[in-house]
Every structure is written in C-alpha cells, then in structure tokens.
Amino acid sequence: MRTIIVLLLFPLLASAAELETAQFRIAIATHCEEGEVTCADVAASITDKQSQHTQFIQGGTQHTTCADGISPCRFLGYRFVAEDKYYSVSEGGLLTVTTHQGKEIYREQGRWDYEK
Numbered sequence: 001m002r003t004i005i006v007l008l009l010f011p012l013l014a015s016a017a018e019l020e021t022a023q024f025r026i027a028i029a030t031h032c033e034e035g036e037v038t039c040a041d042v043a044a045s046i047t048d049k050q051s052q053h054t055q056f057i058q059g060g061t062q063h064t065t066c067a068d069g070i071s072p073c074r075f076l077g078y079r080f081v082a083e084d085k086y087y088s089v090s091e092g093g094l095l096t097v098t099t100h101q102g103k104e105i106y107r108e109q110g111r112w113d114y115e116k
Contacts, residue, residue, distance in 0.1 A: 021095055021110035023049055028078055028089065030061070038063060038072050044080050046087065057082050 019026040025047045032039035040060040047054040059080030063072035077090040085105070088096045097106035 016114075018113045019089055019093055019095065019110040020113060021093075021108040023108060024095060024110070025049060026087075026089060026095065026110075042078055042080070044078070044087070044089075046080075055082065057087065059087070062088070 016027065016029040019028065027045045029043050030039045031041040031043065038061050042059050042061060043056065044059065045054050045056050057080040059078055062076040062079050064074045064076060065071070066073040075091055077088060077092075077094075080087040080089075084100065086098045086100065088094075088098070090096075093110045093112050095106070095108050095110055096104060098104050
C-alpha cells in the first residue's frame with residue numbers, strides 16, 4: 001500500500017528529487033507552486049536499504065535569511081520532522097539526523113538524482 005500512496009502523490013507535485021546515500025534512499029517532493037521561494041509542504045519517503053522499512057514524513061525547505069533579517073535568500077535544503085527525530089537534507093546532499101534535543105545521531109553524504 002505504501003508504494004501505491006507514493007505513486008499517487010508524486011506525479012501531482014511541482015518538483016521531485018531523490019537522494020541516495022549508502023544506507024538510505026530519500027524521495028523528496030514539494031507540494032508548492034513553482035516559483036514560490038519557500039515551501040512548508042514537502043513530503044519525503046525515507047527507505048532504509050538494509051531493513052527495507054519506509055517512513056513517510058512532512059517538512060519544508062530551509063533558506064538563509066537575507067540582509068533584512070526576514071526575507072528568505074539562498075536555498076539550503078530540506079528539514080523533516082519525525083516523531084523523535086529531525087531529518088535535514090542539504091542542497092549538497094548531506095543527510096543529518098538529530099534528536100529533538102539537537103544531538104546528532106547520523107550523518108552521511110549522498111548523491112542527488114533530480115527528475116525532470
């Protein structure tokens with residue numbers, strides 16, 4: 001059933017990308033209109049390659065703040081919230097997993113594959 005859900009959601013999206021690391025495959029899809037600078041409606045499916053367990057989580061884009069201290073500037077990546085963890089995926093393909101208390105528990109470089 002999870003595969004069906006992903007296939008139904010992803011074709012409707014403005015953009016999609018997949019990050020491949022040694023341990024995880026992360027499919028990221030934005031549900032915002034093209035041209036929006038920030039997006040608070042981003043979905044990810046994170047599959048552990050060893051266990052084949054897939055988890056679906058929600059999040060948004062991350063950006064630096066412009067000189068005015070308010071406006072979003074450069075895109076940094078994505079941040080997703082799970083029950084007990086934050087998953088950050090950088091523009092450069094770095095996956096970082098932290099606890100809600102900020103303790104880093106996993107870090108791994110991956111490679112992006114963008115769908116056109």
